[in-house]
Amino acid sequence: MNARRPTISDVARAAGVSPSTASVVFSGKTPVSEATREKVLAAAAELGYLGPDPRAASLRRGRSGIVGVVSGGRLGSVFGDPVMRITMDALADAVAPIGAGLLLLREGSVVAGEPTLMTAPIDAAVLIGCSALLRDHLASVRARGIPVVVIEGDGGEGVPRIALDNREAQRVAAEHVRDLGHTDVVAVTMPFRWGSEAGWLSTDDERTTSVDVVADRLAGFRDVFPDAPVYAAVDSSIDAGAAAGRALFAGSGPHPTAVVAQSDLLAVGVLRAAEEAGLHVPGDVSVTGFDGIVVDGLAPYELTTLVQPAWEKGRAAGETVAALLAGDAAASHSFTSTFRIGNTTSPVAVTS
Structure with a gap:
């Protein structure tokens, strides 16, 4: 015993x-x-x-001290994506004064016994992006009396949103490419559905895109290039971008003269694939990203990209959670990205 x-x-x-x-x-x-x-x-x-039992303190407060954070895709991608790390750091910083910590959850657990949005003992939930699956769960989560905040997604009426101008910002990048004279342009997106395979998107795929961020950025691209081809990567990473780029630049036939990528990591991967194919950036192919992160080893390149306020987004989400748990009204917040021209885009080459 x-x-x-x-x-x-x-x-x-x-x-x-x-x-x-x-x-x-x-x-x-x-x-x-x-x-x-x-x-x-x-x-x-x-x-x-060893000290007071934290479970006893939680019972006295009627809270677990846990804020559940749900992000689509693999959990490992949260730690591999600089934007996600910055956002999570800011979110943790904002909820620390109320004695709360973060619990990272899968969108839909496939491991028996693993906590999920529906089962974890959480005080509040922060959804990074909002897919169709998460929207299906929201009513049940809110019925448990759990406050919900969505970062870059739409959780429906009554759910505070931390919004980014994804469509408008992506449109700016596409217009930049168009104004440089590019017409053979391809978009490289993040997964249009969590767990989807890499490949070219059909019209039906685009219509059924279930990830808000991807849909909004794609809509901005479509505002400028309504008929351009679109390639979906398996995730937002340099490796996935490189795999997409190899598909774009395969063979000796014509290749796109510009690629509009939905993240900086994807853009860097596309850039690497272009180099592998013997193409010069930006002389042969222009590349744009989205995020404004620092990528080690990218020199002498500086991406043309949209710089987003990742820390401010995370901080706003955490402060909104704290307000909701205090019983206060919480408003939604909107943030804008800043377009930054680097040296990875240039006018389309004139062929004789």
Whole structure:
């Protein structure tokens, strides 16, 4: 049989102080003398007491202290994407003052027993993007009394949104390419449906795109190039961008003179594939990205891209969560991207 876990009362008895005095030594909420503090800590060490049980504090508050964060795609992609890391850091920073931490959840768990948006003991949920599957779950989550905030997506009426001008910004990049004289242009998108395979998008694929960010950026591209081909990558990474680029530049036939990528990581991958194919950037092919991140080893290139306020988005989401948990009204927030011209785009080459 396992030994009973020592309690704060056991520590107080061993130290010869009241339970309330022993408690404040660990909480730090009330000053105590150094002698008392040392006596209580020595008793705790001798008994093997590791501190207050966080579950008990959660029960007293009626909260778990956990904010669930759901992002489509693989969980590993969250840590591999600089924009996601910055957003998550800012979100964690904003909820820390209310004693909350983050729990990263899959959109739809495939592992038995793994916590999901529907089962995890969370106080609030932040959805990064909003797919059809997540929208199906939202009513049930809100019925549990759990506040929800959506970053770059639409959770429906009553759900605060942290919006980015995805369509408008992507349109600016497409217009830039068009104004440089490019007509043979291809868009490289993030997955149009989480878990989808890489490949060329059909009209039906575009119509059924279920990831808000992808749909909005594609709509901005379509505002300028309504009939241009579109290639969907398997995820937003340099490797996925390179795989897409190899498909675009395969063979000796005509290739696009410009590629509008939905993320900087995809754009860097496309750029690498162009180099592999013996093409010069931007002389043979112009490439644009989206995000404005720092990519190590990219020199001498500086991407033409949209710089988005990733930290501000995450911070706004966290502050909105804190307001909702305090019972306050929470408004939606909108952010804009800044177009930055680098050296990866140039006028279309004139052939004789």
